[in-house]
Amino acid sequence: MRPGIDPQQLAAVSLFQGLDRAALGNVLQWAATRKVRAGEAIFEQADPAETIFVMVSGHARVAKVGSDGEETVMGFIGPWEMMGCVAVCGGTGYPGTAAAIEDCRLLAWSRATIDRLMDDHPRIAKNALATIAGRLQSLQTRLHELSNERVERRVAHALRRLALSMGRETETGREIAFPISRQDLAEMTGTTLHTVSRILAAWHQQGIVESGRQRIVVRDPDALARIGGGGPQGGSHPA
Amino acid sequence: MRPGIDPQQLAAVSLFQGLDRAALGNVLQWAATRKVRAGEAIFEQADPAETIFVMVSGHARVAKVGSDGEETVMGFIGPWEMMGCVAVCGGTGYPGTAAAIEDCRLLAWSRATIDRLMDDHPRIAKNALATIAGRLQSLQTRLHELSNERVERRVAHALRRLALSMGRETETGREIAFPISRQDLAEMTGTTLHTVSRILAAWHQQGIVESGRQRIVVRDPDALARIGGGGPQGGSHPA
DNA sequence: CGCGCGATTGACGCCCGTCAACTGGGGTGG
DNA sequence: CCACCCCAGTTGACGGGCGTCAATCGCGCG
Numbered sequence: 001m002r003p004g005i006d007p008q009q010l011a012a013v014s015l016f017q018g019l020d021r022a023a024l025g026n027v028l029q030w031a032a033t034r035k036v037r038a039g040e041a042i043f044e045q046a047d048p049a050e051t052i053f054v055m056v057s058g059h060a061r062v063a064k065v066g067s068d069g070e071e072t073v074m075g076f077i078g079p080w081e082m083m084g085c086v087a088v089c090g091g092t093g094y095p096g097t098a099a100a101i102e103d104c105r106l107l108a109w110s111r112a113t114i115d116r117l118m119d120d121h122p123r124i125a126k127n128a129l130a131t132i133a134g135r136l137q138s139l140q141t142r143l144h145e146l147s148n149e150r151v152e153r154r155v156a157h158a159l160r161r162l163a164l165s166m167g168r169e170t171e172t173g174r175e176i177a178f179p180i181s182r183q184d185l186a187e188m189t190g191t192t193l194h195t196v197s198r199i200l201a202a203w204h205q206q207g208i209v210e211s212g213r214q215r216i217v218v219r220d221p222d223a224l225a226r227i228g229g230g231g232p233q234g235g236s237h238p239a
Numbered sequence: 240m241r242p243g244i245d246p247q248q249l250a251a252v253s254l255f256q257g258l259d260r261a262a263l264g265n266v267l268q269w270a271a272t273r274k275v276r277a278g279e280a281i282f283e284q285a286d287p288a289e290t291i292f293v294m295v296s297g298h299a300r301v302a303k304v305g306s307d308g309e310e311t312v313m314g315f316i317g318p319w320e321m322m323g324c325v326a327v328c329g330g331t332g333y334p335g336t337a338a339a340i341e342d343c344r345l346l347a348w349s350r351a352t353i354d355r356l357m358d359d360h361p362r363i364a365k366n367a368l369a370t371i372a373g374r375l376q377s378l379q380t381r382l383h384e385l386s387n388e389r390v391e392r393r394v395a396h397a398l399r400r401l402a403l404s405m406g407r408e409t410e411t412g413r414e415i416a417f418p419i420s421r422q423d424l425a426e427m428t429g430t431t432l433h434t435v436s437r438i439l440a441a442w443h444q445q446g447i448v449e450s451g452r453q454r455i456v457v458r459d460p461d462a463l464a465r466i467g468g469g470g471p472q473g474g475s476h477p478a
Numbered sequence: 479c480g481c482g483c484g485a486t487t488g489a490c491g492c493c494c495g496t497c498a499a500c501t502g503g504g505g506t507g508g
Numbered sequence: 509c510c511a512c513c514c515c516a517g518t519t520g521a522c523g524g525g526c527g528t529c530a531a532t533c534g535c536g537c538g
Contacts, residue, residue: 090372133328140378143311194496430526434527440487452483
């Protein structure tokens with residue numbers, strides 16, 4: 001058994017949902033552990049995908065870089081979330097680069113090990129299918145938003161989802177549980193850090209958010225849900 | 240056996256790749272056939288996903304509609320391509336509405352049947368995983384493009400991919416093999432039909448495309464690949 | 479031949495990307 | 509312990525890309 005990790009904790013990982021204690025113990029036995037310091041890469045875009053990771057503690061940022069160096073943030077990974085599963089299952093390279101935001105502890109399984117675990121525990125294969133399907137649907141939603149909504153609304157939705165899924169409750173509101181910059185938020189929503197900065201400043205005046213260096217606290221998530229939905233998008237002509 | 244369909248043809252479907260003749264026959268025996276007239280819906284967004292479809296002949300358009308009625312085209316489906324696989328595997332509702340562009344013939348399997356077929360032929364489950372993973376990666380690419388590229392380049396890429404994957408060779412170039420409007424192209428790329436129309440007009444002058452009512456012929460796919468990559472995106476200040 | 483839907487084209491101006499300059503706070507080295 | 513520095517953030521000015529409105533055209537079908 002791995003030091004400091006209880007097999008039961010693995011039940012929180014979507015890939016291992018519904019497995020019994022013995023199976024979880026088996027899964028954990030085949031895991032390697034890995035530590036990564038803040039700022040270092042966990043895997044690089046286009047590397048052949050040989051390893052699936054589960055975050056134990058810390059947070060990572062997964063981003064795709066284009067030919068010009070522009071980055072698109074595909075998502076953030078928190079404790080008991082998975083990385084690399086799509087690439088390993090699909091037999092391709094990693095779709096982006098994962099970098100540790102804070103010091104991270106990870107569990108890692110090789111592709112061969114995962115294949116064997118899937119054979120021994122068919123439930124894992126079904127979980128993989130459901131997990132990937134869910135991720136695909138949320139990507140479709142993101143695509144739709146990016147196509148049809150204004151910047152402010154996109155940022156509002158992205159921030160709200162972050163606060164709900166990766167927020168920690170504080171006395172003033174839900175705080176994003178890891179250091180996140182304006183640039184990160186911009187790369188999630190297809191805009192620039194300048195625009196994000198202006199938007200956050202406006203929200204601050206309205207008392208919706210509190211924010212500082214790499215820190216955002218959402219005071220009123222419901223207000224975020226309503227933003228940008230007020231009027232029709234077009235307001236060009238006077239009469 | 241279904242009239243007019245050879246089991247071997249199913250080998251062209253990604254879900255059934257690598258199955259032997261007997262297995263393909265088995266798969267085909269469990270299929271229902273369905274015909275849909277041009278313009279009719281094959282499934283509706285948010286309906287519980289109970290059926291997987293394979294297109295035999297014709298083309299369909301899968302689109303997600305938002306609360307305001309704006310649509311985003313998720314993709315087009317041609318012969319021997321699959322629809323509904325993600326929703327059925329993920330146990331959710333269909334992510335969009337599929338409508339027949341032309342008269343279509345389809346094969347259909349219920350969720351229960353697919354589950355059983357997956358148990359009998361594990362290869363199908365692996366194929367499903369690989370197919371969904373591939374689709375997810377192409378969605379990630381689309382998201383990246385939508386975030387970082389200008390309209391003209393996005394349209395160029397979308398049109399090029401359509402011409403390559405669903406084009407038919409003619410004497411003047413590759414023609415998109417089904418009726419497609421400016422609006423469709425706009426909803427694929429997050430822009431408006433007006434902008435698409437202007438872009439196609441410009442390309443026509445350069446001899447890159449030929450186009451008419453619901454018809455587009457790409458004369459020079461390579462030119463499309465180069466479009467918009469020329470200069471830096473920012474050209475605002477004089478000195 | 480008439481009707482309707484898809485396409486075209488011009489005018490206008492807003493959203494937001496781009497450039498530029500400045501501020502401030504926290505970590506590091508002396 | 510202080511000073512420096514660098515990185516993240518802020519804010520103003522500017523203008524271009526493209527969304528929006530409006531009007532007209534024309535192919536194809538009934």
